[in-house]
Amino acid sequence: MINVKNLKKSFGDNEVLKDISVDVAPQEVVVVIGPSGSGKSTLIRCINMLESINGGHVMIDGRDLTDKKTNINEVRTDVGMVFQHFNLFPHKTILENITLAPINVRGMKKAEAEEKASVLLAKVGLAEKASAYPESLSGGQKQRVAIARALAMEPKIMLFDEPTSALDPEMVGEVLEVMKQLARDGMTMIVVTHEMGFAREVGDRVIFMDNGYIVEQNEPKSLFDAPQHERTKAFLSKVL
Amino acid sequence: MDFRFDIVTDYMPFFLRGMGITIGVSLAGVLMGLILGLIIALGKMSSNKWIRLPFNIYINIFRGTPLLVQLLIIHFGIVPMFMSPSNPLVSLVIGLSLNSAAYIAEIFRAGIQSIDKGQMEAARSLGMTRVQAMKLVILPQAVKRVIPPLGNEFIVLLKESSLGSVVAAPELMYWGQAAAGEYIRVWEPYIAVAFIYLILTLSLTYLMNYVERRLSTDDQR
Numbered sequence: 001m002i003n004v005k006n007l008k009k010s011f012g013d014n015e016v017l018k019d020i021s022v023d024v025a026p027q028e029v030v031v032v033i034g035p036s037g038s039g040k041s042t043l044i045r046c047i048n049m050l051e052s053i054n055g056g057h058v059m060i061d062g063r064d065l066t067d068k069k070t071n072i073n074e075v076r077t078d079v080g081m082v083f084q085h086f087n088l089f090p091h092k093t094i095l096e097n098i099t100l101a102p103i104n105v106r107g108m109k110k111a112e113a114e115e116k117a118s119v120l121l122a123k124v125g126l127a128e129k130a131s132a133y134p135e136s137l138s139g140g141q142k143q144r145v146a147i148a149r150a151l152a153m154e155p156k157i158m159l160f161d162e163p164t165s166a167l168d169p170e171m172v173g174e175v176l177e178v179m180k181q182l183a184r185d186g187m188t189m190i191v192v193t194h195e196m197g198f199a200r201e202v203g204d205r206v207i208f209m210d211n212g213y214i215v216e217q218n219e220p221k222s223l224f225d226a227p228q229h230e231r232t233k234a235f236l237s238k239v240l
Numbered sequence: 241m242d243f244r245f246d247i248v249t250d251y252m253p254f255f256l257r258g259m260g261i262t263i264g265v266s267l268a269g270v271l272m273g274l275i276l277g278l279i280i281a282l283g284k285m286s287s288n289k290w291i292r293l294p295f296n297i298y299i300n301i302f303r304g305t306p307l308l309v310q311l312l313i314i315h316f317g318i319v320p321m322f323m324s325p326s327n328p329l330v331s332l333v334i335g336l337s338l339n340s341a342a343y344i345a346e347i348f349r350a351g352i353q354s355i356d357k358g359q360m361e362a363a364r365s366l367g368m369t370r371v372q373a374m375k376l377v378i379l380p381q382a383v384k385r386v387i388p389p390l391g392n393e394f395i396v397l398l399k400e401s402s403l404g405s406v407v408a409a410p411e412l413m414y415w416g417q418a419a420a421g422e423y424i425r426v427w428e429p430y431i432a433v434a435f436i437y438l439i440l441t442l443s444l445t446y447l448m449n450y451v452e453r454r455l456s457t458d459d460q461r
């Protein structure tokens with residue numbers, strides 16, 4: 001479903017991703033962990049072409065994002081993204097936040113889009129907030145709306161960049177719960193997170209990144225209980 | 241000093257007509273400035289430096305030279321290429337439009353760039369094109385932030401329209417000078433004209449404060 005081959009990315013002289021290769025199978029949940037600055041965000045932003053790529057290839061469903069002929073906007077409709085800081089549209093109601101792209105990008109009828117948005121809002125437990133503005137929501141509620149907004153495009157893949165890092169501790173659970181449900185429903189997911197409990201419980205595979213490389217990857221139990229590399233051990237001893 | 245109110249009352253019909261023209265050319269100037277300014281702002285934010293270049297040059301020329309000079313070049317140089325005789329009102333509106341477009345472009349650019357980058361990224365990640373993201377997400381938010389500086393620009397433009405008098409555009413200042421010439425008096429015509437400008441700019445300031453208050457209460461929903 002996702003094939004990253006020898007991906008390289010630099011900001012000026014700073015090489016942030018140094019030859020990353022990773023494949024994600026349909027319905028797989030891959031959790032990416034690693035110290036701050038190791039390139040986790042840059043990796044998933046490259047998968048959505050929010051960053052330009054300096055070398056290598058990123059394939060989504062067989063379409064090469066580095067190929068100039070590929071319609072990036074079309075690929076992006078298949079890839080939902082959830083950001084650390086939610087990035088809801090403050091001038092739109094919750095319902096409008098969710099229907100904006102389906103109506104304008106997919107060309108969906110307004111009534112149909114709203115009906116679908118209501119179903120999604122109910123799914124993330126916020127049916128009663130449809131006509132509220134983002135400002136009036138708590139962080140956890142905002143992030144659940146952001147997930148519903150991404151899902152409204154019916155993506156095949158969901159990318160999460162530290163979706164709970166900006167939340168007060170008591171709100172982390174409600175967001176993780178929505179993500180767990182999504183994983184159970186068979187969504188293909190890449191999740192950057194520091195929530196090791198989530199990684200262990202939901203992840204099919206955990207990738208440990210450091211300094212622009214994938215140092216180690218394995219199923220959660222093996223990686224957490226028997227890390228092979230010194231750097232993985234050092235990192236886990238700090239966060240577990 | 242004796243202040244001859246009869247001069248002011250005699251000339252009032254002309255002052256009022258001039259005021260109407262001052263308001264008209266300022267409105268026309270700011271409206272065209274808004275349209276041109278948006279185009280220039282978007283051009284200046286292009287990721288391609290060769291596209292940015294002409295817009296940068298435009299802004300630098302029109303902000304870096306006096307409006308008076310621009311107006312004289314437009315009236316005696318450029319407009320005569322297209323119509324003869326040159327029409328002072330046409331020249332004045334063109335001058336105000338082109339000049340305010342440069343300032344308004346910078347207001348728009350600052351407003352657009354003040355919107356968090358995450359907004360564009362969220363819109364693009366949902367599959368919107370750059371143009372869709374601008375139109376649906378960025379510009380509606382930027383509008384609120386640019387209204388106060390745009391109001392200021394309008395006030396500046398209204399006052400600068402008085403330069404139309406040097407090309408004999410019959411706006412308010414033109415009639416002030418006409419009265420001064422006819423009666424060979426300084427105080428009455430110029431004070432009357434100054435007073436009318438003051439009423440116009442103070443009314444605009446009041447209107448802007450009202451709009452700003454309305455916008456900020458909208459934010460608290």
Ligand SMILES: Nc1ncnc2c1ncn2[C@@H]1O[C@H](COP(=O)(O)OP(=O)(O)O)[C@@H](O)[C@H]1O
Pocket residue numbers: 011014016034035036037038039040041042043
């Ligand atoms: N837009 C950018 N411009 C310049 N450097 C950047 C930019 N984004 C990230 N970086 C740099 O890339 C490196 C990796 O960043 P990031 O992918 O955000 O790491 P992580 O998400 O693992 O904390 C850091 O050194 C960061 O400073």
Ligand SMILES: [Mg+2]
Pocket residue numbers: 040041042162
């Ligand atoms: Mg990050």
